[in-house]
Amino acid sequence: MAKVLIIGAGAREHALAKTFVKSPQVEQVYVAPGNDGMISAGIQTVAIAVDQLTELAAFAQKKKIDLTFVGSEEPLVLGVVDVFKQAGLRIFGPSKQAARLEGSKTFAKNILKEAKVKTADFDSVNSLAQAQAILAKHDLPVVFKLDGLAAGKGVTIISDRQAAKDYLVNLYAKFPHEDLVIEEFMQGIEFSFFSLIGENGAAVHLPPAQDHKRRFDHDKGPNTGGMGAYSPVAEVSEMTIHETIKKIVEPSLKAMCDQGCPFIGVLYTGLMLTKSGPKVVEFNVRFGDPETQAILPQLQGDFYQLILDLLDGKQPLVNWQTTDVFLAVVLSAPGYPADVKKGFLTPLSAQLPAAIDIDYAAVTKSASAFLSNGGRVATLVTHAKTAAAAQKQLYHYLDQAALALDYRHDIGYQLVDFERQTQGK
Template sequence: MRVLLLGSGGREHALAWKLAQSPALDALIALPGNPGIAEYARCVPSIPLTDHDAIVTLCGAERIDLVVVGPEAPLVDGIADRLVAEGIPVFGPGRVAAQLEGSKLFTKELCRQHDIPTAAFGRFADAEAARAFVRRQGAPIVLKADGLMAGKGVVVAMTLDEALAAVDEVFAMGEIGTEILIEEFLEGEEVSFFCLVDGETVLPFGSAQDHKRAFDGDEGPNTGGMGAYSPAPVFTPELERRALSEIIKPTARALADAASPYRGVLFAGLMITAEGPKLIEYNVRFGDPECQVLMTRLDGDLLELLHATAAGRLDGHAVRMRPEAAITVVMATRGYPGDYGKGSQIRGIAEAETVEGVHVFHAGTKLDGEKLLANGGRVLNVTAQAPNVEEARSRAYAAVDRIDWPEGFCRRDIAWRALAR
C-alpha cells in the first residue's frame, strides 16, 4: 500500500514510525515531513497543505492508496472531501464533521440537541451581553473563542476581572472573535480519550493525560502540550463504558444521521466529574503529544486500522494496547510559548535513544547540512515505554539528560498525577 502522510510535527513522526512497521506498507510519502519523518518516508516539502489541487495531483502521480491527515487545519478546510471526490481514501473526517473541532459552538449545539453531557454554556455575539452574563455567573468561569486556535483561545478565569478581560480579548480577535462561548467551570480531572470511528463502528484507541502549562507544578502559560502519559489511571473501564455510550457513540450517530459520517480518529477531551464524564471539547485528529504515547503502546498494525477506518470497514477489527505505560516529555525552545529563537543546534539524540524503551520524535527541527537545528517552539518529544509509569518516566528523563541542547527546556514533573495515585 502506498501512503501519503500530511503534516510535519511530532504527532506525524510518531505516525510515520508506526506506519513503517506495517508489512502492508510499500511506500510512505510525507508532506512536508521533517528530519525525523525522513527516516521512514520520502518528504515533499515543496507543496503547502493548503494547496488541495497540488495534493490531488501528487496522489495521482504517486498512485496513493491512502492519505493520512495529521493536523486539524486541512480537515477543517475540506481536504478529505476533495480527496474522496477524486476516489482517494482518506483517514480523517470531511469538512462538516471536522466542525467538531473547527467550531466550538457547533459541538456545543450538537451536545445540546442530543443530550450529550457537557458543561452548561451560553453563546454571545455581543461583547456587552457576554460581560453581563459573566457578571451574573461569577467566577471561576471558562471563556472560549470559536474557531481553530491552535490550542489557544481558551481562558479559565478564576476571578471576575480575568473573565471580563477575556471577553475583550476574544472580541478583539477579528473574524475568529465574532462569537464567544462561555461555560460553567467543571471540577474534576481531565482525560484525553481516543476512538476510531468509521461512521458506524466505534473502536476505543486508548486514554492519555497531557500537561498544558509550561512549567513544573502546572505553573505558567498554556501551551500546545508539554508532555503526556498513557494510560490514564483515573479512566477506569466503567468510565470508558460511560464515555462511549453517553458521549462518543451519540456523537457518531448524530453525524451519520445528518449525512456527514465521521471517519477518522475522534479525540474527546473529558472532565471526570462527580457525576461522571463530561465533554470539554472534541478534536478531529490524534493529540500532540498524546499520539506519541499511543503509538508507543499500540500492539498491532496501524496501517490496517487506518485503512479500515477510511474504507468504512472497522467492524471486526480490534485495537490492542500493550499493558505497559508510556510517557513523552516535550523539549521546547526557551521562551516558548512566548517569543523564542530558532536555529540553535541539537546534539545527542542518538545517545538518548540508547536508553532502553526510548524513542525521540522530532516536533520542530530542520537540517543544516549535518547539523540538526531547532525550528519551532516545541522541538523534541522524548518518549519512553516501561512496565509502569514510574519506570517510564525515569527512562524518559535519563534520555533527556543525554541530549545536548542548552537552548532547550522541559518540565520535570510529567506524569505527576499518575505517580500521586
Template sequence: MNVLVIGGGGREHALVKALSRSKHTKNIHAVPGNSSIEKYADVHSDIKDSDIDRIVELAKKENITWAVIGPEAPLNEGLADALEAAGVKVFGPRKLEAQLESSKAFAKKIMFKYDIPTAAYQTFTNLIEAAEYVKQEGAPIVIKKDGLAAGKGVAVAMTENEALDALKEMFAEGEDNPVVIEEFLEGEEFSLMVLVNGEYTLPFNIVAQDHKRAYDGDTGPNTGGMGAYAPVTHIGSDVIREAVSKIVKPMADAMVKEGLDYFGVMYLGAIITKDGVKTIEFNARFGDPEAQVLLGLLESDFIDVLEAVRNKESYELQFSSDSMLGVILASKGYPKDYVKGASVIIPDELEDEIFNSGLNHLKDDRYETAGGRVLLVTGRGNTLEEAKQTAYNNTKKIEFNNDALFYRKDIGERGV
C-alpha cells in the same frame, strides 16, 4: 500500497512510524514532513499542507491508496473532500464534519440538542455582553475562541479579572468570530481516541493523559500540550465505557442524524466530574502529544485498522502492556512569542526516542528550533514510574543553550 501523511509535526512523525510498521506499506510520502520523518518516508517539504491542488496532484502521481491527515487546518480547508474526489481513501473527516473541531459553537449546539454531557455555555460576538456575562457568572470560568487555535485558544480563568483579560485578547481581532464561555468543570481529565465511520465506533481501549498548562503544577497558560503518558491505569475500563456510551457513540449517531458522515478520529477531551464523565472538547484528529505515546504502544497493523474502520468491521485493537511517557521541550516564551533558531544537540542514541515537533536538522547530531513546541522526548517501561524515569533521563541528554528551551518536570505525576 503507497500511503501519504499530511503534516510536519510530532503527531505526523508518530503516524509515519506506525504506518512504516505495516506489512501492507510499500512507500510512504509526507507533506511537508520534517527531517526526522525522512528516515521513513519521501518528504515533500516544498508542498504546504494547505496546498490542496498540489497534494491531490502528488497523490495521483504516486498512486496513493491511503492518505492520513494529521493537522486540523487541512481538514477544515477541505483536503479530505478533494482527495476523496480523486479516488484516494482518506482517514480524516471532510470539511463539514471537521466542524466538530473547527467550530466550538457547532459542537456545543449538537451536544445540547442530543443531551450529550458537557458544560453549560453561552456564545457571544460582543465583548461588552460577554464581559457582563462573566461578571454575572463569576469565576472560575472557561473562555474559548471559536475556530481553530492549535490547542491554545482556551483560557481557564480562575479569577474574574483573568476572564476579562482573556476576553479582551480573544476579541482583539474584532467581533466577527464567536467566543464561547463555559461553566468550569472540576475533576480529572483524560484523552480518548475513537475511530469513527458514521455510526460505527472503534475506541482505543487505553487512554492518555495530556498536560495542557505550560508550567509545573498545572499553572501558566494553556498550550497545545506539554507532555502525555499512556495508559492511565487509575482511569478504569468502566470510565472508558461510560465515555463511549454516553458521549462518543451519541455524538457519532447525532452527526448521522444531522446528515453528516464522519470518518476519522473523534478525539474526546473528557473530565470525570462528581456527576459522571463530561465533554471538555472534541477534536477531529489525533491529539498531539497523545498520538505519539498511544501509537507508540499500538501493536495492531495500522493499515489493517484503517481498513477495518472503513469497512465497519469488528476489530480488537492490540496495545503493548508497557507504559510510555513523553515530555515536550518548548521554546522559551511558548505559547506566546518565542524565538526560533536556537541550537539543540540530540545524541544519535536518542533518535528513536524523540518525536520532532519543530526542529530543523543541520548536520550530524545538531539541530535548530523552528517552532514553539520543539520535540517530545519519550521513555518506555514495564511501569509508568520506569517510563517516566527513562523519559527524564533521556531529556537530560539533550543539549541546548541556557534557557532557550523549557519543559515541565511533573509529567505523569498524577499517574505514578
C-alpha cells in the same frame, strides 16, 4: 506494496509515519510537508503545505497513493477530505461539514446538546454586550473559548472578575463580532479519549491518555499545544471508559448522522472526570499531539490494515499492550509559547539510549546536526512498568544531556501519585 501520504509536519505526524512504516504492506510513506527529522528509511517529506489542498490531491494522484491520513486539523476544516474524495482518492478523515466539531466550538456544543451528552453549561455570544451580560451572572472561575481553531491554545480560564471583564473588552476591541463560548469551570481528572471511526459503525477505541497543556511544572504558566502526555491512564477505570463510549461517543456520532454529516476519521474526545461522571470538555477531529506519541507505540498489529478495514466498514481486530506506561515529554524552544528562539541543537536518535525514542516536530538539518526551528521541537518517548520508572529513565537522560531546549520536569506526575496511593493500600 502500498504508498501512504500523511498530511502534517509535527511529532504527531512523525509518530504516524513510523507506525505506518511498520506495516508489512507499506513500502513508502510520504509526509507533507513534514520536517527534516522525519526523513529515514521508508519516510520521505514533500514540500506541499497543509492548506494546499489541490496540490496535495495532485501529488497523491501522481504518486498513486493508496491511502492518505490527515494528521493536522487545518486541512480537515478547510475540506481536504472532500477534495480527495472528489478526485477518487482514498483518505481517512472527516468531511468539511463533520470537521466543524473542531472548527466551531458552538457547533460542537449544539451537537452535545442534541445528543443529551454531559458537558459544561455554556452560552454562545458574538458581541461585547452579550458577553458582559453573561459574565455578570456567571460564577468564577469562568472559561472563555474562542470559536475557531486555536491549536490547543484558545481556552482562557479566569478567576478574577475584573480580569474577566478586561479580557472581554480587549477581545471585542480587536474583534467586534468574535464568536465566543462562555462556560462553567469543571473540576476533576482531565483525559483524552480517541476513537477511530469507520463506515457502517465500525470503530476502534484507543487507550486513554493524559495531556499536560500548561507550560511549566505543577501546571503553571500559559496554555500550550501540549508539553507531554502519558498513556494508559490508570486513574480512569474500565467502567468510566465504557460510560464514555456508550453515553458520550456513540450518542454524539448519532447526532452527527442526524445532522446529515456522518463522522469518519479520528474523533478526539477531551473529557473531565467529575464527581458526577465524565463530561465533554471539547471535541477534536484528529489525533492529539503529544498524546499520539504515547498511544501509537502501544498498538500490536498492522495500523495500515486497521485503517483500510475501517474505511471498508469492517470491524478490525485490534490488540494494545497492557503491561507498561508510555511517557512522552516535549522539548520546546526557550521562550515558547510567546517569544520562540531558534537554532538550538536537538538530540539525534542515534545519540539516545535504546529505551528512548524521538519524534521530531520543528527541526532543520545542518551538517550532522538537527537545529530547532519552532516552538515544540521534538517529543521524547519511553515506557516502563510504572510511571515512576518511565520518568526515571527519561529524566535521567534529560538531566545529564544538558540541552539548551526546555521541557517540563513532571510529566506523568498524576499517575506517579496514583501509583503511590494505590501501592500504599
